Amino acid sequence: MTTAFGSALKDWRTRRRLSQLELALRAGTTQRHVSFMESGRSVPGRGMVVRVAESLQLPLRERNALLLSAGYAPSYPETDLSDPALRPVLDALERLLDGHEPYPAIVVDRFGDLVATNKAAGILTEGAAPELLEPPVNVLRLALHPRGMAPRIANFDDWARHVLERPRQEQAKAPHPRHAELLTELEGYLPGPPNLDADHLGFAVPLVLRTSRGEMRLLTAITTFATAVDVTVSELRLETFLPADDETAHILTR
Known part of the structure; x- marks a missing residue:
């Protein structure tokens, strides 16, 4: 009889497009053992669940969920951002x-x-509707909303699709109702289906933003905290905006 853990394991393995043998080799076990775990014929130990979760490259939140499905307590703490314990991280x-x-x-x-x-981030949000800047501010909504940054983005079509790539990938890796709801809202702000030609830049899309100080071209870089052992910290993203030309650098420096 398939267990909750067995179903979850098979679902994640399928999402990662791994065969039972491939997962077994990564986790240091046998294809037979993986098959037995998925079917419920074998009850894995805590260490095996952790190894499988690591082999599937699950985010910490999903690793905790997999442990719970197997009847074990979560391994990774989830600390609220307001907790004093995270003050050094926020600093x-x-x-x-x-x-x-x-x-x-x-x-x-x-x-x-x-x-x-x-x-310096204030230059990105100038002119946005006040309600979009009320906490909690969702930067994805702010970027694509017609009363947010959208009217000032010269290459809105390309940028909007670029912005949506990350939440789409997050939803594919770890489905969540809020992600699904947010994606539905954000996709409604797009002008229509993509019309990609030979010059399409893929993920390398600059943000071309009209500001009160002139038009800026910005490239973005995203940093994650891969070595974090706290769920909350592991899910934070540092997004930096870098000038793509000398004029933008001059505007920001000025």
Whole structure:
């Protein structure tokens, strides 16, 4: 009889497009054992569940869920951002943000809700509707909403599809109702189906933004905290905006 763990294991293995043999080799076990775990004929030990979760490259939140499905307590803590225990992490992020000035930088959680920002990021949000800037600010909504940044983005079609890639990938890796709801909303802001030609840049899409100080071309870089052992910290994203040309650098420095 298939167990909750067996069903979850098979679902994740299928999502990762791995055969039972491939997963077994990664986890240091046999294809027969993987088959027995999925069918419920074998009850895995805690260590095996952890190895399987690591082999599937599951986010920490999903590793905890897999442990729970097998009847074990979660291994990774999930600390609220307001907890004093995370103060050193937030202080370190503040230093990173300040160090990136005069270029914009923000920190967001897994749903794109704003956690922290530096002063330079204000140039990104000028002219946005006040209700979009009320906490909790969702930067994905702010970027694509017709009363947010959208009217000032010169290459909105390409940028919008670029912005949506990350939440789509997150939803594919670890489905969540809020991600699905947010994606439905954001996709409604797109002008229509993509019309990709030979010059399409794929993920390398600059943000071409009209501002009160002139038009800027910005490239973005996203940093994650791969060595984090806390669920909350592991889901944070540091997004930095870098000038793509000398004029943009001059505007931001000025």
